[in-house]
Amino acid sequence: xxxxxxxxxxxxxxxxxxxxxxxxxxxxxxxxxxxxxxxxxxxxxxxxxxxxxxxxxxxxxxxxxxxxxxxxxxxxxxxxxxxxxxxxxxxxxxxxxxxxxxxxxxxxxxxxxxxxxxxxxxxxxxxxxxxxxxxxxxxxxxxxxxxxxxxxxxxxxxxxxxxxxxxxxxxxxxxxxxxxxxxxxxxxxxxxxxxxxxxxxxxxxxxxxxxxxxxxxxxxxxxxxxxxxxxxxxxxxxxxxxxxxxxxxxxxx
Amino acid sequence: xxxxxxxxxxxxxxxxxxxxxxxxxxxxxxxxxxxxxxxxxxxxxxxxxxxxxxxxxxxxxxxxxxxxxxxxxxxxxxxxxxxxxxxxxxxxxxxxxxxxxxxxxxxxxxxxxxxxxxxxxxxxxxxxxxxxxxxxxxxxxxxxxxxxxxxxxxxxxxxxxxxxxxxxxxxxxxxxxxxxxxxxxxxxxxxxxxxxxxxxxxxxxxxxxxxxxxxxxxxxxxxxxxxxxxxxxxxxxxxxxxxxxxxxxxxxx
Numbered sequence: 001x002x003x004x005x006x007x008x009x010x011x012x013x014x015x016x017x018x019x020x021x022x023x024x025x026x027x028x029x030x031x032x033x034x035x036x037x038x039x040x041x042x043x044x045x046x047x048x049x050x051x052x053x054x055x056x057x058x059x060x061x062x063x064x065x066x067x068x069x070x071x072x073x074x075x076x077x078x079x080x081x082x083x084x085x086x087x088x089x090x091x092x093x094x095x096x097x098x099x100x101x102x103x104x105x106x107x108x109x110x111x112x113x114x115x116x117x118x119x120x121x122x123x124x125x126x127x128x129x130x131x132x133x134x135x136x137x138x139x140x141x142x143x144x145x146x147x148x149x150x151x152x153x154x155x156x157x158x159x160x161x162x163x164x165x166x167x168x169x170x171x172x173x174x175x176x177x178x179x180x181x182x183x184x185x186x187x188x189x190x191x192x193x194x195x196x197x198x199x200x201x202x203x204x205x206x207x208x209x210x211x212x213x214x215x216x217x218x219x220x221x222x223x224x225x226x227x228x229x230x231x232x233x234x235x236x237x238x239x240x241x242x243x244x245x246x247x248x249x250x251x252x253x
Numbered sequence: 254x255x256x257x258x259x260x261x262x263x264x265x266x267x268x269x270x271x272x273x274x275x276x277x278x279x280x281x282x283x284x285x286x287x288x289x290x291x292x293x294x295x296x297x298x299x300x301x302x303x304x305x306x307x308x309x310x311x312x313x314x315x316x317x318x319x320x321x322x323x324x325x326x327x328x329x330x331x332x333x334x335x336x337x338x339x340x341x342x343x344x345x346x347x348x349x350x351x352x353x354x355x356x357x358x359x360x361x362x363x364x365x366x367x368x369x370x371x372x373x374x375x376x377x378x379x380x381x382x383x384x385x386x387x388x389x390x391x392x393x394x395x396x397x398x399x400x401x402x403x404x405x406x407x408x409x410x411x412x413x414x415x416x417x418x419x420x421x422x423x424x425x426x427x428x429x430x431x432x433x434x435x436x437x438x439x440x441x442x443x444x445x446x447x448x449x450x451x452x453x454x455x456x457x458x459x460x461x462x463x464x465x466x467x468x469x470x471x472x473x474x475x476x477x478x479x480x481x482x483x484x485x486x487x488x489x490x491x492x493x494x495x496x497x498x499x500x501x502x503x504x505x506x
Contacts, residue, residue, distance in 0.1 A: 054456065057456070062441050184486045184488045184489070185487045185489070186460075187315075187316070187483075188315050189315055192268055202265055205458065207460075230440075233439040234439065
């Protein structure tokens with residue numbers, strides 16, 4: 001009973017070290033505590049600096065550690081569950097979300113976005129920039145692309161740009177009936193402007209959520225939202241309660 | 254017109270190089286082609302090796318490049334859209350999915366899984382191991398945890414372990430009415446055993462999808478599925494068609 005053949009794959013040295021470090025994090029360190037420096041840690045665990053660094057990188061990927069310039073490596077709090085989609089269809093900026101309008105411009109979207117919107121290349125669309133804050137921390141930066149077309153009717157909006165216009169465009173979107181939406185999640189790296197809003201370095205791993213909103217038989221809007229991958233666990237469904245915030249552990253035997 | 258203040262953040266040198274490299278990938282290289290070595294690339298673009306390496310890492314995170322031991326750096330094909338959830342509720346192993354049963358054991362789950370299953374610590378559960386193949390490539394490795402309880406009724410299953418038992422357990426699960434499910438997506442690193450099945454090195458970035466399946470007022474199963482982050486774009490919703498497979502680009506001005 002309880003034995004398994006699943007663990008037969010050989011594990012590299014840093015992997016074992018990672019397991020040992022995980023136990024140490026659980027038992028000896030508090031959230032927010034600064035770890036000893038790499039030299040001391042390597043000495044304590046009897047490993048080479050390179051091995052230690054690989055293990056620390058893994059733990060950072062898994063959200064157990066945070067590395068901040070000028071601060072050092074600290075023990076991360078559990079990842080926040082951030083609701084991306086409930087089972088109810090919802091326009092961007094619906095009641096349950098905490099997006100804040102930052103800016104609004106009119107611009108030519110990237111070609112992939114133009115394809116998703118089914119607009120001709122070089123056609124300008126409304127580009128809204130929004131940020132999302134959860135538990136007092138920035139968790140996502142979004143570009144929301146809304147074609148200049150018959151629906152939504154944006155001709156009555158006074159503001160030519162800026163946050164006021166962004167809010168007005170979202171209000172007009174919400175007047176449309178929403179036929180459906182689809183969504184994709186993939187790994188990306190933070191652009192410099194997103195990184196700044198998310199308090200990360202450019203190039204940090206992020207989760208990119210691309211959503212298409214359908215209304216009246218066309219794509220009414222496309223959202224490209226960049227979530228911090230270190231602090232966020234994206235949740236989908238009726239409840240936001242999946243509490244498995246660490247990567248799967250090796251099963252106890 | 255069409256100018257924007259959003260790009261005011263200063264971009265580090267490797268970021269500019271990344272943009273230049275992206276253009277070169279689009280115009281000069283075919284999918285699968287091996288890039289010149291780092292020394293030659295650094296010389297061509299007039300940058301330090303460290304800067305080049307940072308840019309290559311970004312492009313790997315974004316799924317544009319693949320680095321394989323013994324092969325070198327190749328131009329990646331566009332990421333595959335892999336359907337994780339439709340808007341219809343679906344048991345694991347439903348008609349629309351391509352999971353293959355690998356093994357079945359009885360074991361104590363990790364504590365986070367036990368909490369999600371609401372089983373007491375140290376209680377053994379069925380642990381099914383499955384893999385998912387898409388377009389001929391392994392895309393995900395899953396551990397599916399099913400409590401030993403009144404539902405599903407597994408007492409009539411002959412096979413004590415192995416793939417045959419895993420298939421039988423999934424069949425019994427599918428007989429239960431499904432009340433709902435919820436799901437979380439987060440960044441993780443590949444365990445050695447998952448990495449082997451996914452044809453990756455241990456520690457490679459993965460997207461970990463944790464799903465709870467609810468039936469008859471309890472959690473009937475918990476799935477922890479590890480998707481390759483380099484080749485997969487996880488899709489949610491009615492259509493699987495979001496084709497924005499690269500990270501958002503800087504908008505054309």
